Amino acid sequence: MLAMINRVLDWIRSLFWKEEMELTLVGLQNSGKTTFVNVIESGQFTEDMIPTVGFNMRKITKGNVTIKLWDIGGQPRFRSMWERYCRGVNAIIFMVDAADKDKLEASRNELSQLLDKPQLDSIPVLVLANKKDLPGALDERQLIEQMNLSAIQNREICCYSISCKEKDNIGSFCIQICAQLESYTTSTRTVYIKTFESFISALLL
Template sequence: MPIWTRLLNWLRSLFWSRKLEISIVGLQNAGKTTFVSALATSEFDDDTIPTIGFNHRKVKKGGVELQIWDLGGQPKFRDSWEKYCRNVDCIVFVVDSADFGNFDIAKAQLQKLLMWPSLVGIPLLVIGNKNDLEGALNEEEIISTLTLMSVIGRPVACYSVSSKDMNNLDMVLRYFAKLPKRKTC
């Protein structure tokens, strides 16, 4: 990146930076941590290890600073999702778009998460990760399979991405940049 572009981006970040807090949830092996790493570094890390509990990371891209809670997806951690999703600006639910055997479980976990009264109104972004794999569901198929059209009381968006190929990660960052800052009491 040329020095003038970096300087301009730095100056923009001083005056127009938006700070957002997001929580990333989903079943184990959906690629949540790899997704966060790809957002942060624009590189694929093949050596990602499963998240035990949670990871916290700050990511600055363009005019957006993200405080990210990356939560473990194993069954023993799912009941703690609600605690880390309270008062965030967006809940990101990641699914492995090529793992058809887990879509029913993912749908049930998403519905359970959205039933928490403390999470009413928080925008939901569903990420269909691993769209580089053969047979991966596209956005429309993910929306249909997870019945996202029936989610009410909050903004909902869905993107099909590849954290490996960096496919559509720019669209996700643009989505975050347009999110309204959540009002807290």
């Protein structure tokens, strides 16, 4: 009887409790940003994606948790937009093609310039090293060194290796985001961690 009452109470709470988080996804073109969003949203991987022109916004809902995700184009003409869409978000995700060593310097410079913006101070950053399934892809340690991430001192930052194609470590990415949100104040942190825990549980079902 008590279990049934608890289930009813949980259902009633679910009608009124809904959380939304906002993330911005940036990085050079062809790093796999839109593919990542598609995998998170539907679990589907598409080999040939059309490059994002400008930006796309997706709302991904799992249970009572909605993630508002801004996917910003990575071509040079769109990079000036990055700062605008990173302001005020809960976390910034910077995507890197770990198998394209020719673009690493550009990625490093763009990330450095972005994080120098005063309006983005203290926003947590997660660097995702995508395409770990490809031969010669840098691992996390190598990417941290190449991107000079250890020199970033004014915010929480983490590097994580994933493969959108193989759907490898996508669930763990969510757990890392949750850990990054621990940099918030206690009251805000409690809400956001509970939100992401609910999102993770639904995502991994």
